[in-house]
Amino acid sequence: MGHSEKKNHFNQSQPKKAQNDSAFNHRNSVSFGELRNSSVMASTAGGQQPRPTRPSSFSRASPSSSPSSPIPSAPPGVKLGVNGAAYISSGIPDLDRILGGGFLIGSIVMVMEDSDAPHHLLLLRNFMSQGIVHGQSLLFAGPTREPRAFLGTLPAVLSKDKNVLRKNDLDPQDKEGLRIAWQYKKYFGEQNSPDSINRDSKQDYSSNFDLRKSLERHLINSPNIECINTQDLYDLLQLENQCSSFLSKLSRKNLEDKSNLNAGRIAIQSLSAPQCGYFEKDWEILSFIKSLKANLRSSNSVALITFPNSILSNSISKRWQHLADTLLSVRAIPDEDKDLAKLLTGYQDMLGFLHVHKVAQFNTQVPVILDASTYSIKLEKRKSLILEKLNQAPIDGSSGASYATAGSCSSSKGSALDF
Amino acid sequence: MAKFIVKSLRDGCLEGDHAPSLAIIDSLHSPLGSHAFRYFLFSFVSLVQNESSQARGIVLVAFYRSPDYYIEGLRSIGFDASMLEKWVRILDCYSDPLGWKSKNSESEISKIITVLNNVKDVDGIFKSILDLTTGSGGDSKTRFAVAFDSVNNMLRHSSLRSVSSLLINLRSHERISCLFYLMHSDLHEPKFTASLEYISTMIATLENQNSDNNNILFMEQNYSKANFNARLKKRNGRVKLLCEEMCIEQNGVKFNPIITDINTVVTQTIIPKVQFNLQLSEKEKLDRANVVLPFEHQGKGENIQIYDGRKSLSDNQINVHNNNNKNTNNSEKGEIHYLRDSDDERPDSDEDPDDDLDI
Numbered sequence: 001m002g003h004s005e006k007k008n009h010f011n012q013s014q015p016k017k018a019q020n021d022s023a024f025n026h027r028n029s030v031s032f033g034e035l036r037n038s039s040v041m042a043s044t045a046g047g048q049q050p051r052p053t054r055p056s057s058f059s060r061a062s063p064s065s066s067p068s069s070p071i072p073s074a075p076p077g078v079k080l081g082v083n084g085a086a087y088i089s090s091g092i093p094d095l096d097r098i099l100g101g102g103f104l105i106g107s108i109v110m111v112m113e114d115s116d117a118p119h120h121l122l123l124l125r126n127f128m129s130q131g132i133v134h135g136q137s138l139l140f141a142g143p144t145r146e147p148r149a150f151l152g153t154l155p156a157v158l159s160k161d162k163n164v165l166r167k168n169d170l171d172p173q174d175k176e177g178l179r180i181a182w183q184y185k186k187y188f189g190e191q192n193s194p195d196s197i198n199r200d201s202k203q204d205y206s207s208n209f210d211l212r213k214s215l216e217r218h219l220i221n222s223p224n225i226e227c228i229n230t231q232d233l234y235d236l237l238q239l240e241n242q243c244s245s246f247l248s249k250l251s252r253k254n255l256e257d258k259s260n261l262n263a264g265r266i267a268i269q270s271l272s273a274p275q276c277g278y279f280e281k282d283w284e285i286l287s288f289i290k291s292l293k294a295n296l297r298s299s300n301s302v303a304l305i306t307f308p309n310s311i312l313s314n315s316i317s318k319r320w321q322h323l324a325d326t327l328l329s330v331r332a333i334p335d336e337d338k339d340l341a342k343l344l345t346g347y348q349d350m351l352g353f354l355h356v357h358k359v360a361q362f363n364t365q366v367p368v369i370l371d372a373s374t375y376s377i378k379l380e381k382r383k384s385l386i387l388e389k390l391n392q393a394p395i396d397g398s399s400g401a402s403y404a405t406a407g408s409c410s411s412s413k414g415s416a417l418d419f
Numbered sequence: 420m421a422k423f424i425v426k427s428l429r430d431g432c433l434e435g436d437h438a439p440s441l442a443i444i445d446s447l448h449s450p451l452g453s454h455a456f457r458y459f460l461f462s463f464v465s466l467v468q469n470e471s472s473q474a475r476g477i478v479l480v481a482f483y484r485s486p487d488y489y490i491e492g493l494r495s496i497g498f499d500a501s502m503l504e505k506w507v508r509i510l511d512c513y514s515d516p517l518g519w520k521s522k523n524s525e526s527e528i529s530k531i532i533t534v535l536n537n538v539k540d541v542d543g544i545f546k547s548i549l550d551l552t553t554g555s556g557g558d559s560k561t562r563f564a565v566a567f568d569s570v571n572n573m574l575r576h577s578s579l580r581s582v583s584s585l586l587i588n589l590r591s592h593e594r595i596s597c598l599f600y601l602m603h604s605d606l607h608e609p610k611f612t613a614s615l616e617y618i619s620t621m622i623a624t625l626e627n628q629n630s631d632n633n634n635i636l637f638m639e640q641n642y643s644k645a646n647f648n649a650r651l652k653k654r655n656g657r658v659k660l661l662c663e664e665m666c667i668e669q670n671g672v673k674f675n676p677i678i679t680d681i682n683t684v685v686t687q688t689i690i691p692k693v694q695f696n697l698q699l700s701e702k703e704k705l706d707r708a709n710v711v712l713p714f715e716h717q718g719k720g721e722n723i724q725i726y727d728g729r730k731s732l733s734d735n736q737i738n739v740h741n742n743n744n745k746n747t748n749n750s751e752k753g754e755i756h757y758l759r760d761s762d763d764e765r766p767d768s769d770e771d772p773d774d775d776l777d778i
Binding site: 180279310313 | 578579580583584587608610613614616617618650652653655656657658659660712
């Protein structure tokens with residue numbers, strides 16, 4: 001008797017307990033997700049039907065979700081990044097990747113020229129072409145009598161061959177190429193490989209340019225391109241005024257006004273060239289740069305300034321370098337240099353070196369630390385510009401054949417002359 | 420190698436490009452710049468005479484030496500006055516640069532020499548040079564070479580900016596085939612030499628052979644020999660570096676090749692941070708694809724054979740079977756059948772995780 005009573009009591013209490021538990025668990029599983037799911041199953045094991053497992057409240061972040069930002073949609077050619085930063089493309093996809101997205105809007109990019117080689121013109125041309133292709137306004141100042149003539153040398157966009165993707169693009173997402181030997185693999189179905197990032201949008205942001213073809217006429221003649229001849233300027237007042245009026249049209253203040261969202265680019269070639277009228281006035285040039293920088297901060301533009309570093313005196317040159325937000329320099333390489341050919345792979349194809357001294361960062365205290373700061377400038381298929389990390393040639397000459405095509409790789413410090 | 424430079428000057432201005440310009444830069448320690456300049460000048464005139472150069476004539480802007488000096492020099496080589504009249508024009512900025520001599524003084528009018536009175540006006544120099552090129556006959560297609568015997572003297576009278584723009588405008592002018600000029604680097608700030616190097620396409624520096632500048636013993640040597648280092652900027656952005664030894668002799672200048680290693684200097688200036696290449700070549704990728712990994716072939720219906728580092732059991736069984744056949748013949752002899760303890764265990768042992776590696 002007592003036994004059966006106990007049993008009944010037991011039976012009665014259990015469903016109640018189970019009910020309570022499940023109610024409790026039901027409320028909590030909203031916040032605790034997966035952990036509670038298993039306990040829901042355990043507590044209803046006594047008598048009730050198990051509830052269907054709730055899907056966990058953790059979900060894999062889809063790679064295509066865009067970061068939230070106050071601006072609902074970025075204008076074409078502008079990429080939004082962390083810390084409220086926005087980038088525009090430099091025209092060279094490799095350089096965008098190295099700099100962490102592109103040139104920061106509102107920053108000054110300075111390129112120190114090498115008097116022996118015209119590589120800074122490559123950077124300048126790609127920068128300007130990218131702006132024109134995206135329909136951004138452009139202000140160009142050059143030390144020639146006919147600055148418009150320089151626009152005729154701008155490269156056209158490389159016609160995209162969708163089947164041929166550059167091998168470097170695949171590497172970060174190429175998990176399918178990594179074969180893992182796992183003894184339980186046969187018990188699981190094939191996992192879906194992660195979606196490759198939607199390449200189309202990425203290509204639009206930063207295009208490859210074909211240096212052998214020049215940009216279409218109608219693009220060059222568009223009204224939002226201005227040119228200034230700096231050779232005949234005896235002081236920088238005119239340049240300063242023109243830059244200010246250009247930048248005020250692209251002010252960042254009116255964010256709500258959608259029509260005002262387009263970015264602008266200022267490209268100044270060889271600002272300190274010896275033939276320019278204002279050449280002797282070092283301090284005036286510095287104050288021009290300072291005022292340009294101040295105007296840029298409150299506008300949606302990027303300025304790219306190249307200058308021949310060797311012509312300036314040391315102290316003035318240092319001041320220029322400090323004024324830059326992003327500082328790059330180009331260097332020529334000697335021709336038929338056997339030592340350099342032995343040291344680096346792909347020496348024959350290299351045009352020059354690009355050195356990244358400083359990378360701009362806004363709204364953050366964390367600096368950008370690059371794993372390699374010197375890159376070689378090469379032409380891919382003689383058409384478009386690529387930047388590659390420098391690779392040390394193998395010491396043993398016989399195995400040189402397998403390393404014939406140099407690619408980017410992970411870091412390993414090697415001093416050039418130590419073996 | 421100096422021949423290389425002369426060849427570039429001879430070829431002159433390529434289509435769609437600016438004229439090549441050679442800067443000869445010397446210093447106090449190896450003051451042989453004027454000899455080098457003379458060499459290039461005279462070589463060029465003989466090229467013009469042979470009509471092998473793009474330029475049909477040469478305009479010499481004489482700042483440092485009197486025009487007669489050059490005419491005498493050319494005569495001593497073998498050019499006579501009539502030939503010179505055809506090809507050479509000299510803009511005399513030496514005799515009366517600031518216009519101090521009165522206008523009444525006699526000046527013989529020479530076809531070759533044109534006196535310039537106002538050297539401070541750089542635009543005037545530019546115009547005079549162009550006038551001389553047009554004046555010597557020839558249509559707008561003929562080109563001339565221009566030589567400045569001293570840029571330093573020009574810089575005395577005008578600013579660096581105006582001299583630079585003069586040189587650049589000459590380079591881009593359609594009637595100019597090539598330029599060459601001499602500069603002493605000690606007489607001005609380094610900025611001036613740097614600007615000149617920036618503008619030029621070929622830079623020839625004369626350096627003394629011994630770097631010990633204060634030693635008197637080497638001074639005499641420095642007046643007769645020097646290292647002629649040339650930096651040629653090529654169109655593809657590479658720089659060609661050449662080095663020769665220049666010796667001053669009785670009748671001119673001789674260039675001898677040097678067998679030294681100038682490249683060590685170059686590589687030391689460029690020390691990039693170099694990494695090792697970890698990418699695979701195509702062949703290596705194929706080989707990698709062909710490797711069969713341990714568990715990959717499971718689930719294909721084959722027997723799972725666990726590799727346990729020893730001879731496989733099936734092999735053992737075959738051997739034992741053979742042995743048994745043999746042994747039946749020797750059944751009268753004693754036998755030892757040894758079974759290892761670990762043979763009893765299943766191959767998937769917990770002790771050694773590699774025991775269940777299936778290759």
